[in-house]
Amino acid sequence: MENLERLLADHPFLAGLPKDHLELLVGCASNMKFNAKQYLFREGEEAEKFFIIRSGKVALELYVPGEGAITIQTLGEGEIIGWSWLFPPYRWRFDAQAMEQTLVIALDGKCLRTKCEGDHHLGYQLLKRFTDILEQRLQAMRMQLLDVYKNT
């Protein structure tokens, strides 16, 4: 637990979070290991967690009939995966597969949702951080949609 507390406290995503909130998150956190090709989650499954990647690489994939699985994005050390636990219907929209051995801190989103309902300050702090990630991913997606390299 002490190790998890230190890892979470040092992570930029949680920087500035009050100690009591951090302790609460530690209570919802666990270390997990995924081997290469193992799925963190599959599209349609219940979204119960989110993940902070400690090491390794994860591909977010979408199955396209006729084409197979397309990799939408890869995420690596220090990055966050998963916000479907925050929004109804709490189902994953993509597959997430480890591309190599990957260590993560998994946070129990289901448990956090309940705690956020009871403590709106915690809810605001988490939403603020996830909104920042959403904004970054949205900007990246817009650039991908522009297909900037097509004619240059």
Added chain:
Amino acid sequence: MHVSITSQTMLPHQYRVQRVRQETPDTFTLELHPMSEASAIRFVPGQFNMLYLFGVGEIPISISGDPRKSPTLVHTTRAVGTVTKAMRGLRKGDILGVRGPYGSHWPIASGVGRDIVIIAGGIGLAPLRPTLYSIVADRDKYGRVILLYGSRTPIDILYRRELESWRSRFDLEIYVTVDRALKSWRGDVGVVTHLISKAPFDKQNCLAMICGPEVMMRFAVMELLKRGVPDDRIYISMERNMKCAIGLCGHCQFGSLFVCKDGPVFPYPGVKDLLSKWEI
């Protein structure tokens, strides 16, 4: 760089094609050698030449070879227009007209003692490759040297073999990402700007050089500024429709600047107000 305008300025020198290499399905590299020593061209990284395919037309193409290997010139381009499509048909021994070099260059000297961050998108890696050659040749003078390269798909990755060779060196950090890929691709997927926040460089003591589509460069600059890189440490290479290459015809006018003469490499503060203007 000042250009004295004489008839010689507009006169192409004859160069013979030594080699044509297909880089990707639509991109190829020409290796050229001067037909007389007197017409050999010396360049600095970032500059471009006007290549003249006799009877077809003349176009500006950045120089993508090693400056130390003068007088051989290397140009990489995509077959997209009349001239470049015809150029793709060139074979060893064919003759081209070359005039140049023109334009400003990457400020490599100001990177001495600093971390070097090179950000390239698509064929934008071509004008930056001479910079990497120069830096690698004087590797001890610089801090960390980082290349962040974004491509459309894995088959569009330029200079693949060279990237692999650079990646195998311990003193270069090469990150390649593609915008889209099938599952068989084991590398990174995502836009090149995503790499900026993760790249391990000293934000206060670095030199950033960017070349790629204008939209990509704007986003890359935003990420660098967000990271805390001072704007006067950022340089970009612009592209406009260049015809005369000496600032006379006005085709490449960019506000009060001419891309051919004042650029193509600009310090970001000098063009930042122009980048967001639609009419320019």
